[in-house]
Amino acid sequence: xxxxxxxxxxxxxxxxxxxxxxxxxxxxxxxxxxxxxxxxxxxxxxxxxxxxxxxxxxxxxxxxxxxxxxxxxxxxxxxxxxxxxxxxxxxxxxxxxxxxxxxxxxxxxxxxxxxxxxxxxxxxxxxxxxxxxxxxxxxxxxxxxxxxxxxxx
Ligand SMILES: CC(C)(COP(=O)(O)OP(=O)(O)OC[C@H]1O[C@@H](n2cnc3c(N)ncnc32)[C@H](O)[C@@H]1OP(=O)(O)O)[C@@H](O)C(=O)NCCC(=O)NCCS
Numbered sequence: 001x002x003x004x005x006x007x008x009x010x011x012x013x014x015x016x017x018x019x020x021x022x023x024x025x026x027x028x029x030x031x032x033x034x035x036x037x038x039x040x041x042x043x044x045x046x047x048x049x050x051x052x053x054x055x056x057x058x059x060x061x062x063x064x065x066x067x068x069x070x071x072x073x074x075x076x077x078x079x080x081x082x083x084x085x086x087x088x089x090x091x092x093x094x095x096x097x098x099x100x101x102x103x104x105x106x107x108x109x110x111x112x113x114x115x116x117x118x119x120x121x122x123x124x125x126x127x128x129x130x131x132x133x134x135x136x137x138x139x140x141x142x143x144x145x146x147x148x149x150x151x152x153x
Pocket of ligand 1: 028029076077078079082083084085086087088089090110111112115116117118120121122124
């Protein structure tokens with residue numbers, strides 16, 4: 001099957017987006033973030049939250065925080081109907097662009113060891129596994145891999 005390239009827009013997340021964001025969040029994670037957590041991200045000055053839209057419909061989002069010269073990727077998810085169409089890549093590209101404008105050279109994140117889709121995605125953006133947090137995810141005691149990227153190299 002040939003997939004047609006999507007016209008993906010990105011913009012800052014607003015409180016009015018949260019009904020749509022929470023549908024994707026609940027479908028994506030066993031322990032989803034609450035509305036209040038997203039509201040906190042939107043309202044915190046060093047946090048950035050973006051949504052991706054296709055034809056005006058929210059199809060994914062990303063949340064990251066910038067502290068000194070580091071970006072911490074805190075959350076990213078894509079609606080199941082729009083996966084593997086470049087939505088997460090568009091969101092990560094925006095994050096990398098923000099890192100450049102904010103002079104944040106390094107990126108870091110935690111990812112479940114078994115999350116092949118996310119691991120492959122992050123590797124495409126230059127993240128490498130630098131450490132492990134044993135049994136980091138409380139519900140399954142799965143390890144988290146700690147990944148870092150040097151956007152300045
Ligand atoms: C991980 C996730 C965000 C990827 O979103 P996406 O929009 O489908 O990703 P993209 O289309 O931009 O894919 C970019 C690359 O990621 C990798 N990738 C994405 N999905 C993959 C999959 N199912 N299997 C293997 N690699 C995958 C590929 O390298 C892909 O490039 P390619 O399509 O050219 O091969 C999405 O699967 C998702 O929402 N997962 C549930 C939430 C989650 O796990 N978030 C991460 C928490 S750490």
